[in-house]
Amino acid sequence: MSGKRSLVRLGTTVDQMVRAIGDRIVTGVLRPGEKLDETSLAARFEVSRTPVREALGQLSAMGLVERRPNRGAIVAVVTQEYLTSMFESMAELEGICARFCAERMTVSERRALEAEHEASARLVRLGAEEDYEYFNTEFHSRLYRGAHSTHIYELTATTRSRLAPFRRAQFRLAGRLAKSWQEHDAIVTAILRGDSAAAGAAAKDHVAIVSVASAVFAVGEQPSGPRAATPFAATLSGK
Amino acid sequence: MSGKRSLVRLGTTVDQMVRAIGDRIVTGVLRPGEKLDETSLAARFEVSRTPVREALGQLSAMGLVERRPNRGAIVAVVTQEYLTSMFESMAELEGICARFCAERMTVSERRALEAEHEASARLVRLGAEEDYEYFNTEFHSRLYRGAHSTHIYELTATTRSRLAPFRRAQFRLAGRLAKSWQEHDAIVTAILRGDSAAAGAAAKDHVAIVSVASAVFAVGEQPSGPRAATPFAATLSGK
DNA sequence: TCTCAAGAAAGTGCATGCAATTGCTATGCC
DNA sequence: GGCATAGCAATTGCATGCACTTTCTTGAGA
Numbered sequence: 001m002s003g004k005r006s007l008v009r010l011g012t013t014v015d016q017m018v019r020a021i022g023d024r025i026v027t028g029v030l031r032p033g034e035k036l037d038e039t040s041l042a043a044r045f046e047v048s049r050t051p052v053r054e055a056l057g058q059l060s061a062m063g064l065v066e067r068r069p070n071r072g073a074i075v076a077v078v079t080q081e082y083l084t085s086m087f088e089s090m091a092e093l094e095g096i097c098a099r100f101c102a103e104r105m106t107v108s109e110r111r112a113l114e115a116e117h118e119a120s121a122r123l124v125r126l127g128a129e130e131d132y133e134y135f136n137t138e139f140h141s142r143l144y145r146g147a148h149s150t151h152i153y154e155l156t157a158t159t160r161s162r163l164a165p166f167r168r169a170q171f172r173l174a175g176r177l178a179k180s181w182q183e184h185d186a187i188v189t190a191i192l193r194g195d196s197a198a199a200g201a202a203a204k205d206h207v208a209i210v211s212v213a214s215a216v217f218a219v220g221e222q223p224s225g226p227r228a229a230t231p232f233a234a235t236l237s238g239k
Numbered sequence: 240m241s242g243k244r245s246l247v248r249l250g251t252t253v254d255q256m257v258r259a260i261g262d263r264i265v266t267g268v269l270r271p272g273e274k275l276d277e278t279s280l281a282a283r284f285e286v287s288r289t290p291v292r293e294a295l296g297q298l299s300a301m302g303l304v305e306r307r308p309n310r311g312a313i314v315a316v317v318t319q320e321y322l323t324s325m326f327e328s329m330a331e332l333e334g335i336c337a338r339f340c341a342e343r344m345t346v347s348e349r350r351a352l353e354a355e356h357e358a359s360a361r362l363v364r365l366g367a368e369e370d371y372e373y374f375n376t377e378f379h380s381r382l383y384r385g386a387h388s389t390h391i392y393e394l395t396a397t398t399r400s401r402l403a404p405f406r407r408a409q410f411r412l413a414g415r416l417a418k419s420w421q422e423h424d425a426i427v428t429a430i431l432r433g434d435s436a437a438a439g440a441a442a443k444d445h446v447a448i449v450s451v452a453s454a455v456f457a458v459g460e461q462p463s464g465p466r467a468a469t470p471f472a473a474t475l476s477g478k
Numbered sequence: 479t480c481t482c483a484a485g486a487a488a489g490t491g492c493a494t495g496c497a498a499t500t501g502c503t504a505t506g507c508c
Numbered sequence: 509g510g511c512a513t514a515g516c517a518a519t520t521g522c523a524t525g526c527a528c529t530t531t532c533t534t535g536a537g538a
Contacts, residue, residue, distance in 0.1 A: 251490095251491070251492095252491075252492075253491085253492090286492075286493085287492060287493045287494070288493085288494090289491085289492055289493065289494090290491080290492065290493095293492095308499095309498085309499050309500060310499090310500070310501095311500095
């Protein structure tokens with residue numbers, strides 16, 4: 001091989017490419033419908049086509065890319081109907097997580113959840129959208145972990161990541177920040193109270209509201225073809 | 240290429256291998272922990288190692304095999320804890336499907352569900368375990384489709400297939416056949432009534448009961464190492 | 479000008495080969 | 509006898525090459 005690619009190599013070349021390409025899809029750098037040419041990807045990442053092909057295969061198994069035999073791969077195109085069903089699933093899944101959280105979270109998990117949630121109130125007052133977004137992600141992640149169910153966690157986390165590109169700008173909506181916090185508050189309160197039904201319902205509603213808020217932005221965001229060429233740096237090292 | 244492998248070729252060689260190997264894992268022919276040697280697989284299927292590697296990569300992305308870098312692949316080992324979480328998820332997912340069915344199934348879907356269910360009563364009286372098993376699969380599949388939610392369908396179907404090896408002999412339990420039918424009956428009745436809450440609860444309970452019934456057999460079925468060599472024919476053609 | 483076809487170009491699918499890593503075995507040392 | 513280590517066999521990871529498929533291009537005919 002032509003030298004280590006970085007000091008600490010995280011997994012094989014294929015793994016790194018799966019992460020690299022997957023990230024670009026999930027973050028929206030690569031847009032749905034965009035062609036993923038094996039040769040150019042190989043050139044950009046400075047590897048041969050073999051690992052590229054394997055990476056595309058895995059991403060296809062994850063549903064992030066679509067592979068047409070003999071006709072190349074494209075970033076998975078999500079129909080409006082499928083998007084709706086994903087948001088729908090997400091609401092149900094988060095509802096389950098919250099319900100389980102209310103029943104199963106340890107004392108320290110409950111304390112941490114509450115503390116972080118209280119801390120994020122400050123960000124709402126400041127209108128710090130970016131920072132709140134970070135806390136929001138962390139908050140939801142806590143719910144998934146707190147369910148103490150590995151498989152539910154996986155289903156929820158992967159569904160969430162696939163929804164990520166369609167949820168980007170939700171906090172730009174006027175007043176969304178404050179409302180989001182209030183919805184979180186309802187979830188936290190129910191969990192701390194141990195009221196699983198209320199926690200589940202609150203989480204489900206919360207996601208349903210986010211879905212609507214996101215749908216506003218999702219409209220027209222679904223390109224039928226590729227946009228501009230993607231100018232990503234050919235580094236496999238960082239995440 | 241060295242000649243078509245069959246008259247109608249379903250997808251690429253890799254796709255066929257994913258199906259072939261995946262089937263053998265899901266049906267329990269390949270046992271958890273069993274080593275998946277690239278060279279021998281390539282020899283068995285009469286292809287080179289490249290498509291084998293791609294197939295293993297995709298199967299790993301699906302969670303059916305585990306890949307240790309530089310150390311080969313094995314059939315995914317499911318811990319007792321993870322198995323529990325999968326059954327748990329399954330119950331929740333089927334509950335969601337049944338709930339949606341009650342709300343969304345078309346008239347013809349409802350009719351078909353009822354008709355098939357009634358027909359299967361005969362199999363219970365005959366004690367035809369094999370045939371009932373087939374109807375049972377079809378019944379659940381109807382629930383997943385009837386939810387009219389593509390993503391929920393996918394989550395549910397893949398979870399079900401991953402649970403398949405652990406559910407094999409459930410109908411051998413005395414009286415399980417009749418009880419299963421009664422549980423189905425509760426689900427069907429609620430769906431036809433349009434009572435989504437009852438349908439969801441009934442489906443959830445049904446799966447929970449199956450989980451317990453299956454767990455009896457799952458115990459001790461988890462081998463720590465490979466069993467006998469797997470005698471599968473090297474045909475990529477059939478499913 | 480439009481349609482269609484033949485050929486060329488581009489790109490995918492798989493086989494093969496080599497370097498690198500792992501794991502086993504055997505030999506030497508304590 | 510037990511443990512460490514060097515060498516070897518087995519296996520994985522990736523690059524390269526060639527055949528096949530699709531797509532683009534060009535030009536003749538209507």
